[in-house]
Amino acid sequence: MGSPHYEPGFRLGKYEILAHLSSGGMGAIYQAIDRGLGRTVALKVLSPDRLDDDRVKERFRREARNAARLNHPNIVTLYECGFDAGQNLLYLAMEFVDGTDLARHITRHGSLRPEETRRILIQAAKALVHAFNHGIVHRDIKPANFMLAREGRRTRVKLTDLGVAIAKGAGEFRITSEGCTVGTVDYMAPEQARDSQAADTRSDIYSLGCTAYHMLAGKPPFAQGGLGERVCRHQAMAPPDLRPISRTMSSGFWAIIQRMLAKKPEDRYADPEMLLQALKQTAAEKDSAPSSSSRYARPHAGRTAKRQSRSSTIMRAAPVIALEQSQAAAELHERALQMLDQEQGEKSARELLEKALQLDPLNVNCRQSLRDLNRRRPGGFWDRWFHSGDVSNIKSAMRFARSRGEWRTVLEQGERVLACQAADADTHLELAETAADVGLLDLARWFLEQGRLELPDNGELLRALARLYEHMRLWRPAVAYWRNVLELDPSNSEARRKVTEISARDQRARYQHRHA
Numbered sequence: 001m002g003s004p005h006y007e008p009g010f011r012l013g014k015y016e017i018l019a020h021l022s023s024g025g026m027g028a029i030y031q032a033i034d035r036g037l038g039r040t041v042a043l044k045v046l047s048p049d050r051l052d053d054d055r056v057k058e059r060f061r062r063e064a065r066n067a068a069r070l071n072h073p074n075i076v077t078l079y080e081c082g083f084d085a086g087q088n089l090l091y092l093a094m095e096f097v098d099g100t101d102l103a104r105h106i107t108r109h110g111s112l113r114p115e116e117t118r119r120i121l122i123q124a125a126k127a128l129v130h131a132f133n134h135g136i137v138h139r140d141i142k143p144a145n146f147m148l149a150r151e152g153r154r155t156r157v158k159l160t161d162l163g164v165a166i167a168k169g170a171g172e173f174r175i176t177s178e179g180c181t182v183g184t185v186d187y188m189a190p191e192q193a194r195d196s197q198a199a200d201t202r203s204d205i206y207s208l209g210c211t212a213y214h215m216l217a218g219k220p221p222f223a224q225g226g227l228g229e230r231v232c233r234h235q236a237m238a239p240p241d242l243r244p245i246s247r248t249m250s251s252g253f254w255a256i257i258q259r260m261l262a263k264k265p266e267d268r269y270a271d272p273e274m275l276l277q278a279l280k281q282t283a284a285e286k287d288s289a290p291s292s293s294s295r296y297a298r299p300h301a302g303r304t305a306k307r308q309s310r311s312s313t314i315m316r317a318a319p320v321i322a323l324e325q326s327q328a329a330a331e332l333h334e335r336a337l338q339m340l341d342q343e344q345g346e347k348s349a350r351e352l353l354e355k356a357l358q359l360d361p362l363n364v365n366c367r368q369s370l371r372d373l374n375r376r377r378p379g380g381f382w383d384r385w386f387h388s389g390d391v392s393n394i395k396s397a398m399r400f401a402r403s404r405g406e407w408r409t410v411l412e413q414g415e416r417v418l419a420c421q422a423a424d425a426d427t428h429l430e431l432a433e434t435a436a437d438v439g440l441l442d443l444a445r446w447f448l449e450q451g452r453l454e455l456p457d458n459g460e461l462l463r464a465l466a467r468l469y470e471h472m473r474l475w476r477p478a479v480a481y482w483r484n485v486l487e488l489d490p491s492n493s494e495a496r497r498k499v500t501e502i503s504a505r506d507q508r509a510r511y512q513h514r515h516a
Contacts, residue, residue, distance in 0.1 A: 128208065
């Protein structure tokens with residue numbers, strides 16, 4: 001039985017319905033007026049035939065509890081959760097947003113420009129920062145749950161629908177049957193699809209990445225196929241490169257979206273504040289993109305002139321990977337993983353991963369799989385291969401390729417060196433600097449973080465990471481890494497000065513954000 005529609009003039013407590021706005025599985029939403037305050041509200045009314053369903057009622061009340069904890073200009077405000085005993089109706093009175101939702105906005109325009117997408121994402125990220133600071137994970141981030149309202153000449157983005165959100169530390173009443181999940185498949189993080197209880201703020205960041213992709217492409221990243229097929233693609237496939245579709249998009253902006261869509265939560269932004277700072281500091285379109293520099297990775301005065309000279313040639317053109325190449329690389333990666341799962345041969349899987357990286361050198365998931373495979377079999381195929389060559393010669397070829405701006409060759413040869421010498425700090429730095437040379441700061445960060453996993457106490461890697469995060473204006477991780485440098489070398493005056501300076505910048509940024 002569907003939810004009944006109440007006509008204008010129908011009274012529910014102190015609210016009088018003005019117009020029906022929309023209907024869903026739980027009930028309907030109306031534009032109404034609070035007769036006591038003269039305020040227009042959005043009235044969400046639970047369908048009478050759902051009052052006997054404890055799970056539906058709990059979801060309804062949970063939305064009220066979670067919304068009541070939040071007060072932010074980018075989140076729809078809850079005014080009241082009430083029950084009209086005379087009408088036997090449960091309702092929520094919320095802020096009325098005079099506008100449309102993001103899903104309809106995308107449908108109307110087909111796709112959005114990168115800069116418009118970036119501005120919407122900044123406001124969405126602010127909403128997630130506020131939710132994160134109050135211990136709430138939304139779990140259903142998607143275009144339909146963002147309202148767009150005009151405020152003068154500006155568009156205000158407002159997050160809504162906290163019905164399946166979870167609050168940290170709150171008693172959890174299961175609103176799904178055992179083995180089920182909550183959320184929307186086209187935007188759901190891999191870990192959330194496996195277990196809704198495993199979702200955290202990084203899951204919301206993944207869903208926001210899918211939303212960003214939808215804005216730019218006019219459809220979610222994995223919109224084809226049945227339910228199970230789409231879930232599998234979210235689990236295993238890299239999203240197709242957007243740049244051939246959105247031709248004005250900068251490589252830096254695409255790198256942000258790729259990081260949001262990383263399969264593993266630990267490979268995404270650790271929290272929405274980091275995402276927000278990255279969005280603020282990265283131009284979305286090529287013509288406004290600031291020139292990149294790898295100065296963050298430059299050595300201090302004690303380093304030799306050799307590294308300084310090899311960094312003097314900087315390739316400014318941002319790399320673009322054709323959509324067909326990106327898709328082919330993703331398919332090769334998936335085939336390699338299937339071979340490994342079925343134990344069909346590591347050598348063949350490694351060859352597939354190599355081919356995939358030749359097609360799409362920016363595919364971090366594929367690069368990670370290759371490194372994992374190389375760690376699994378030390379002394380195997382790659383060891384035999386390296387007996388026929390000289391690692392020092394390969395490293396010399398890397399430096400020559402970098403001086404000529406051949407970034408693909410550098411990234412390819414670097415992986416060969418690390419397959420034999422995973423703890424080669426110089427190669428980790430070379431790869432990171434090359435990525436930064438072409439404007440791929442997120443890829444540079446990944447290279448440095450991977451190097452630190454192999455060499456946790458290497459001062460050069462720590463300094464490079466600290467300078468990178470400072471260059472990206474991500475103050476908190478920058479301070480953390482400078483502190484690590486200081487722990488290794490308490491006499492390091494640069495590290496001590498940086499901790500003081502950047503901590504002050506972080507405090508100013510937080511103050512400005514709170515009072516914006």
